[in-house]
Amino acid sequence: METIRARFGFRDKDETVKLRKRKSQLHNNVVNEGWLTFGITAFSVVFRLVNCSLVQTSFVPDEYWQSLEVSHYMAFGYGYLTWEWQTGLRGFIYPLFFASIYKTLHFIGLDSVTVLIWFPRVMQALLASAADVKMYFFARSMENPHVAKWTYFCQLCSWFTWYCCTRTLSNTMETTLTSLALTYYPLPGSKAHHRSEPRTPHSGASAVPYTQ
Known part of the structure; x- marks a missing residue:
């Protein structure tokens, strides 16, 4: 009888069926990555808003006149309008960004x-925080999480970045756009994207110094 039950797979009601539990590593990585992105983004936004509120000095005239x-x-x-704008030497793309805010x-x-003074600086602070986040993930994609952590730390500790990144300067916007653009490097399909791995000598080969 026991042989028949074993052959057909019958079990007693008292027998417990042990199920194999699996942990989805991919799901855990996605969750951890999401929390990491949220944490860095939230901290960067708060940090740059505090940065914006504490920097209340004037740096260069271009902060306003350009x-x-x-x-x-x-x-x-x-x-x-200064003479550069009257003669048409400068482009209106950067001022148009704030002009659209003013018009809205x-x-x-x-x-x-008060709103016209502070709103552009707050917008610049938010863009600076986005650049900080992108700089972290760019360093992480090019190197490793340890290097990315210290790159992010150095970015936040830079006194000149603190002094200038929330100011309405065209150079500040250029720096922000450069940081955002670097996250797309290397472009898919480019030669840099398909660069070969560095060659390593064979185990049996010995390095022979070059002599002239």
């Missing part, structure tokens, strides 16, 4: 002096 003053003129039709604030009735 950005906010031109944006105010584009949005409201009055303001002072005007339409919704929030174009007070």
Whole structure:
């Protein structure tokens, strides 16, 4: 009887069936990666907003005369333009970014002096925080998490970055865009993307120094 039951796979009700438990490594990696991205992003945003609120000095005239003053003129039709803008030596792409913000604030009735002063700087701070996050993941993709951690730490500890990254300077925007663009390097299909691994000598080969 026991032989028949064993052949057909019958079990007693009291017998427990042990199921094999599996842990999805891929699922855990995705969850950990999501929490890591969220944590770094949240910290960077808070850090740069504090950065923006503490930096209340003036650095160079271009902080206003090459950005906010031109944006105010584009949005409201009055303001002072320096000779570079009157002769058409500079492009309006960067001031147009803040001019669109000014125009939007005007339409919704929030174009007070305080908002017009602080809103562009807050936007610049948010862009700087995005650059910090992208810099971390760029270093991680090119090297390893340990190098990425210290790259991120050095980025936050840079006093000149602290002093300038929330200012409405065209150079600040260029730095931010460069950091964002580096995350797409190397481009898929490019030669750098398919670079060969460094060659290692065979186990039996010995290095022979070059002599002239």
